[in-house]
Amino acid sequence: MTYSVDEKTTRRPIAGRAVVLVPMTPADVPEFYRMATQSDSAPYWYGELYGDTAPTYDDFQIEYPAHYFDASAPRKGRCFFIAVGTRRIGTVAYNEIDERDGSTELDIIIACDTDTGRGYGPDALETLTGFLFDCMSVRRCFIVPIASNLRAIRAYEKAGFRRVKKFSEGGRKYTYYQRTNPAADAPPRTTEETP
Numbered sequence: 001m002t003y004s005v006d007e008k009t010t011r012r013p014i015a016g017r018a019v020v021l022v023p024m025t026p027a028d029v030p031e032f033y034r035m036a037t038q039s040d041s042a043p044y045w046y047g048e049l050y051g052d053t054a055p056t057y058d059d060f061q062i063e064y065p066a067h068y069f070d071a072s073a074p075r076k077g078r079c080f081f082i083a084v085g086t087r088r089i090g091t092v093a094y095n096e097i098d099e100r101d102g103s104t105e106l107d108i109i110i111a112c113d114t115d116t117g118r119g120y121g122p123d124a125l126e127t128l129t130g131f132l133f134d135c136m137s138v139r140r141c142f143i144v145p146i147a148s149n150l151r152a153i154r155a156y157e158k159a160g161f162r163r164v165k166k167f168s169e170g171g172r173k174y175t176y177y178q179r180t181n182p183a184a185d186a187p188p189r190t191t192e193e194t195p
C-alpha cells in the first residue's frame with residue numbers, strides 16, 4: 001500500500017499482513033487508557049517493573065495530548081489501535097519526530113495474553129515503521145524495552161529492529177533497539193537519471 005505524504009495520511013487505516021492499524025480518535029482515549037493501565041499487559045508499561053505506578057486518567061491525557069488522537073500535528077505523534085478483523089487487540093504509537101535526525105520512538109501493547117505470541121506485535125511494528133519511512137520521511141525508529149522484557153526484545157528483533165546499546169537508568173537496565181530506513185541515505189534521483 002502506498003500513500004502520499006500529506007497530513008491526511010494519519011487519518012487512514014494502514015494494512016499490515018494480519019493486522020490493520022486504525023488511527024485513534026479523541027473518543028478512543030478511555031479504551032487506550034484501559035489497555036495501558038488495566039489489561040494483562042499493563043505491568044509491562046507501568047508499575048513494579050519501572051518503580052512507578054499507573055497514571056491517573058488526567059495524567060495519562062497529559063502524557064498523550066490531543067494531537068495523538070486528532071491528527072492535528074502528525075509529526076508530533078499519533079496513536080493507532082492494532083485491529084485483527086473487527087477486534088481491537090492493542091495499541092501502537094509513534095512519538096514526536098526529532099527533525100534533527102528524523103528519529104521517533106515507538107510504543108506498543110497487546111492487551112490480552114491470548115493475543116500475544118501470534119505475531120501480531122511484529123506485524124504492527126513492521127507496518128508502522130514502513131508507513132513512517134515511506135510516508136513521513138522518518139529515518140530511524142527506536143524502542144527502548146527494559147532488558148528483562150525478553151518477549152518484547154524477541155518481537156522487536158523479528159520486526160527488523162537491531163540492538164544498538166544497553167544502558168542503566170534509575171537502577172534499571174534497558175536495551176535500545178532501532179530500525180533504520182534503508183532508503184534514507186540514498187542520494188536524491190535527478191531528472192537525468194530517471195528512466
Ligand SMILES: CC(C)(COP(=O)(O)OP(=O)(O)OC[C@H]1O[C@@H](n2cnc3c(N)ncnc32)[C@H](O)[C@@H]1OP(=O)(O)O)[C@@H](O)C(=O)NCCC(=O)NCCS
Pocket residue numbers: 041044045090108109110111115116117118119120121122144145146149150151152153154155158
Ligand atoms: C511485546 C509484544 C508487543 C510482542 O508482541 P507479540 O505479538 O506477543 O510478539 P510475538 O508474536 O513475536 O511473540 C513473542 C515472541 O517472544 C517469544 N518469547 C515469549 N516469552 C519469551 C521469553 N521469556 N524469552 C524469550 N522469548 C520469549 C515468543 O516465543 C515469540 O517468539 P517466537 O515467535 O520466535 O516463538 C506483546 O507481547 C506485548 O504487548 N507485551 C506486553 C507489553 C509490552 O511488553 N510492551 C512493550 C514494552 S517495551
